[in-house]
Amino acid sequence: MTPTKPTIDTAALARDRLARLRAGLAEQPYDAIVLTEPESVLYATGYRSMPGQVFRTHRMAALVTVTDLWLVAPAADVPAGATVVPVDRISPFGRFYVESTMPDPVTEVADRHDGLAPALAAAVATLPSSARLAVETRDVPADVLAACGDVVEDGAGLLFSVRSRKLPAEVELLAYAAQLAEAGIDAALAAAGPGTTEAELAAVVAGTMVAGGGDPRFVVALTGERSALADAVPSQRAWKPGEIARFDVGCVVDGYWSDIGRTAVLGEPSARQRDVYSAVRAGEDEQLAAARPGLSAAELFGIGLDAVARGVPRYRRQHCGHGIGLSIYEPPIVAPSVGTELAEGMTLCFETPYYELGWGGMMVEDAVVVTSGGVELLTRSGRDLRVVEA
Amino acid sequence: MTPTKPTIDTAALARDRLARLRAGLAEQPYDAIVLTEPESVLYATGYRSMPGQVFRTHRMAALVTVTDLWLVAPAADVPAGATVVPVDRISPFGRFYVESTMPDPVTEVADRHDGLAPALAAAVATLPSSARLAVETRDVPADVLAACGDVVEDGAGLLFSVRSRKLPAEVELLAYAAQLAEAGIDAALAAAGPGTTEAELAAVVAGTMVAGGGDPRFVVALTGERSALADAVPSQRAWKPGEIARFDVGCVVDGYWSDIGRTAVLGEPSARQRDVYSAVRAGEDEQLAAARPGLSAAELFGIGLDAVARGVPRYRRQHCGHGIGLSIYEPPIVAPSVGTELAEGMTLCFETPYYELGWGGMMVEDAVVVTSGGVELLTRSGRDLRVVEA
CATH class of the missing domain: 3.90.230.10 (Creatinase/methionine aminopeptidase superfamily)
Known part of the structure; x- marks a missing residue:
């Protein structure tokens, strides 16, 4: 008995997930959260990374506020990622080349940052200086944690409360x-x-x-x-x-x-x-x-x-x-x-x-x-x- | 045109790979090497971990000398791992239960060590105190590196020279x-x-x-x-x-x-x-x-x-x-x-x-x-x- 695949608008689902995360965020004693788990990045951004499925050492992050969203990803992810997240809200790292006959910022993602940490720091730097920041888990490389600046809270509780109750x-x-x-x-x-x-x-x-x-x-x-x-x-x-x-x-x-x-x-x-x-x-x-x-x-x-x-x-x-x-x-x-x-x-x-x-x-x-x-x-x-x- | 799968004795291949690694090791200024990359662990031990394919945070290691071989793996890997590596050469960590009506050491792997680092340290402790040790990469969590003790060399060069030239x-x-x-x-x-x-x-x-x-x-x-x-x-x-x-x-x-x-x-x-x-x-x-x-x-x-x-x-x-x-x-x-x-x-x-x-x-x-x-x-x-x- 072969089941029938449900017809799901995955873009609408991603918007609904982000709305749920932001509703939870609004109740927290912090203004922004850095997502470090790949599945949480997918939850919030809607971007499914093919390189992330292939390369064991692939890393991404996301920065979420009630009004803003940043995807921090390898440059190789930007062509596909930019179909889901506006390219001016992707902070890329590493080198990947793609061309265009028209001016297109996706062609300029190579060598913007040399790793996840500085690319994340660039996204965090867009926050108001008064913003209070949480990180999903502190169990990340030291440079990534440092890139978040003054972390006031662990955000794992928020992610659990949001992700565990499914739409x-x-x-x-x-x-x-x-x-x-x-x-x-x-x-x-x-x-x-x-x-x-x-x-x-x-x-x-x-x-x-x-x-x-x-x-x-x-x-x-x-x-x-x-x-x-x-x-x-x-x-x-x-x-x-x-x-x-x-x-x-x-x-x-x-x-x-x-x-x-x-x-x-x-x-x-x-x-x-x-x-x-x-x-x-x-x-x-x-x-x-x-x-x-x-x-x-x-x-x-x-x-x-x-x-x-x-x-x-x-x-x-x-x-x-x-x-x-x-x-x-x-x-x-x-x-x-x-x-x-x-x-x-x-x-x-x-x-x-x-x-x-x-x-x-x-x-x-x-x-x-x-x-x-x-x-x-x-x-x-x-x-x-x-x-x-x- | 569907290709025909070659008939390969994968156990014999694993032995040949280990022999090649040991031949390379014998020429190095160290006596033992800790493998930290999952693919290198597979190369040396012949153990393909199914949990390692499923769980992003899965970790294993191996300790190789010219005469000895240790697999350091989650307890859940031991039942399958022990079909490839002698169970007395597996240093397990974490909790997993399997039973037997006959005395069997595989039934006693739960809670031996609480993580990769102490399980690796236990394997390293079996080396003679004079042994000089290399680690495949120092880009591992600090506790894992510390578990190796006094590392004298980086072993990435050996792994490259051995793994890059295929059998x-x-x-x-x-x-x-x-x-x-x-x-x-x-x-x-x-x-x-x-x-x-x-x-x-x-x-x-x-x-x-x-x-x-x-x-x-x-x-x-x-x-x-x-x-x-x-x-x-x-x-x-x-x-x-x-x-x-x-x-x-x-x-x-x-x-x-x-x-x-x-x-x-x-x-x-x-x-x-x-x-x-x-x-x-x-x-x-x-x-x-x-x-x-x-x-x-x-x-x-x-x-x-x-x-x-x-x-x-x-x-x-x-x-x-x-x-x-x-x-x-x-x-x-x-x-x-x-x-x-x-x-x-x-x-x-x-x-x-x-x-x-x-x-x-x-x-x-x-x-x-x-x-x-x-x-x-x-x-x-x-x-x-x-x-x-x-």
Whole structure:
């Protein structure tokens, strides 16, 4: 069942996100915020950087006030960036050449600044001298922090409060990304049988994502004992009757991530396979039943953990889920001692996987949106243990 | 024409890479080296981290001596990592739980160290006190550098000398990754016509890569004026007769990257389109003709630049190519003032793209391996301006 991509005006969505950020900013004891996380820069500016997807060391920043917005980016990003942010509000660094037969400031972006820090400092220098400034995180290189000048506040709290509660169009995109992941798993299992390799399973998952307009970002498809290896790269190992296949997959649609898990057995599952899966599924089921505004992430963690532990003694787990959006993991992480309460509009993934070396791993992971009275699944495929004909 | 994936024993390749690194290490004035770049960690250990592909903040390191090898990695990487590196040579950090019914040290990796720096320090502490240590780069967080203790040397030179000259199996994988990218472009053009969108072109490219066992990493497919935007995300824009489509695409196969460019016109190209393409192609042609061991990257840059400038007056360009391997850009960058000389076994991409706002962008980019007397193309598709029936 291939899902239909929602028709989203991504430019309008970017404007709505910026408006939400500015509404939050207006209530803060500071006038401007420097965004240092790439996903926050995308949130505020609407600019999806292709170089940012390719180069591990790529860096951007943004400076946001209630009336102004600066994108700080490599010169190579300016031609595409200037289709989204006015070029006189991009502070570029590094060298990249583009030409024009007409005068165009985009042709003059090379060598304006020699790094992110001075380019950011130039944007910050446009603020009134009285402006109070926050930075998203101080965990940035010292020169970048220094470029912000006198930082009065940490802005992570503002970014969390704004980014964690999704706009309806964000939920639609997250649901579609999740459903593409599901469709990929369904297609892989429909095509699978004895001898299908992990790599073949993964290729069907990724191909389904691509055909639906998603960018595959991770496709974990592991069989037999290898299904216990958590996040491993699929191999040439062939799936054999009686064995588990565990999928943990995600793609990106217009910047929004998915992270979905399903488990299958080739042929009739053993009693142990059924029992472990029931325990793992009970963890997710009880999370789904209990989650609602006001419940803390730590409480939600305990609910999932305790449910699995009734079927898998001494079950241990470092987290049982996480927020999801423009980042694959965003706060709140569903983990012990995370006091953050769920709130309407948050989107999360719930998961209670179990990995046993020499035997296998099982999981079911789904994305949800928190509603006024509980949560609603963004996925729509069955959450039972899948059985593939051997 | 779909290429055939070469049969490479990746475990044997990893052993051969480590042997090459150790042979280089034996000639250095130090006894051990800390690898801090993820691609160098993969080079030495053979461990491809799936979390490392997903999480932007993922960090690993390796410690290499002529007789010993340590992988320093998040606990979540240990189940998969221990299939490649002995678990007693993995220094883990952070929390991740995996179980076993038999005693297994992989079940005890959680909470051994609370970050990369102390986990690395624990590995470094196993060295004899007389050991002299190099670090790949000092451009790492201060606590990571401190964990190395008394660093006597920078190891970047060793890594360059070892990683830049590829083993035959590395060249085979790079050629296959390049040919998958070409096959994707060919398939996209074969399916394209008036009205095909950029996103549709990109989906065919990515789908071809996936079907061939590659992970698509960037698919730039831009039409009309947008072809001038350098690396931009494909849009819903429809290709119209008379317009350019510019492709700049890459995938990863067993860790090895491709980065290939081609340009097409829908219907009969205009005189200007033919002229500009001829100039751009002349840049690559003259690079291909001139490149040989002993030629410096700066000389090669000048050759490409001058050739294009004969057809495109005042042509500017920040680089005309780059090394490629486990990283998409690795030294040498083909740029002014890079004195590095080409050497047999190096693999590079050559490119002399031209971007003109309001008109379009054109490029042809190919991967080569340096031979004893010149270079050999790793690609095999035509490098002419492609013409698609309108």
